Amino acid sequence: MYDFSYHKPATIADAVALLADPEARPVSGGQTLLPALKHRLDRPAALVDLSGIAELKGIRREGNEIVIGAMTRHNDIATSPEVMAAIPALAKMAGNLGDTQVRNRGTMGGSLANNDPAADYPSAALALGATFVTDRRRIEADEFFQGMFTTALEPGELLVSIRFPIPEKAGYAKMRNPASRYVMTGVFVAKGPKGLRVVVNGAGPGVFRQAEMEAALAANWSAEAVAGIKQSPDDLNSDIHGSAEYRAHLVTVMAKRALAEAG
Incomplete structure (x- = not known):
């Protein structure tokens, strides 16, 4: 693993300012990035740990939508009364991701922003017609996924939350x-x-x-x-x-x- 600077901002604004550096990488659950660093497949100059930003966490119902913060962990989604009541298929999906360690470290936003073709959440987001809310704009699911490990997110753009319409x-x-x-x-x-x-x-x-x-x-x-x-x-x-x-x-x-x- 190469040397890098480590930052743990407390607000979205602070994180966005740090990510303006093209050599910086955001860290959510670290399930993909940390192995890449260990195997020297990536060499960022700085890591921006998002785990200290309360604004990026949590689950709530707003009208006919379930809103999930980008830093919400898989296990929290799987056990959420709001998700289980409104979109049980999404709660069950989260409960069957990886293993116990992955479910208690990995985050929904990290998985969606990474867009691994073998990940689960992209299928739910696209099928349910989710909206991705960033620090700059809103992106519809039909436009968000753009190919293997590629999304509509621009350099330095931070995923804040995902809004899921409640299905029949x-x-x-x-x-x-x-x-x-x-x-x-x-x-x-x-x-x-x-x-x-x-x-x-x-x-x-x-x-x-x-x-x-x-x-x-x-x-x-x-x-x-x-x-x-x-x-x-x-x-x-x-x-x-x-x-x-x-x-x-x-x-x-x-x-x-x-x-x-x-x-």
Whole structure:
């Protein structure tokens, strides 16, 4: 690990000022950044620890939305009465992330800003039509995810909170790697204020909507409606853990399970 300066600001304004340095990196839960530092895959001149900023934490309901602070930890989301009552699929997703250590250190904002293609939260954000609130603006989920490890966040821009419209129905199912526990293929289905959406994560280089399944479910909301739909393996991931064809098959299997979960 290389030498770096360490900062722990107490306010969003202080953090934004520190992150104006292009060589500075924000640290949320550290689940991705710290291993990268240990393996010398990244060499920031400064780390800005966001854990001391109270404004970035917490969960609340505002009208027909659940608002989650970017520094809210997975376990807090999984056990939140507000989330469990309004979006149980999101609470269950958070409760099945990684292991106990990850759930008590990792944060929603850190995961979404990193946009790992095998992460869970991007599928929920896109399927539910979330809005990302930063220190500068609001970004809709349809514009936020821009490819593998890439988002609409600009250099120095800080994710403050995520606003989730409360759906009528929602469900999530995934097949995960038994060793890493990252998602090999997952599907989040939702019917709510942002329409009917079927979103796939883990299978490809980025999260994406499955338009054919969405059209089928618009006519008949049931697992049977998607049972005969085959996902193309083109552009899906293929590695030692599973071929693109296997992941394509899992899209249909996970969609059916997600619909069963949604009810």
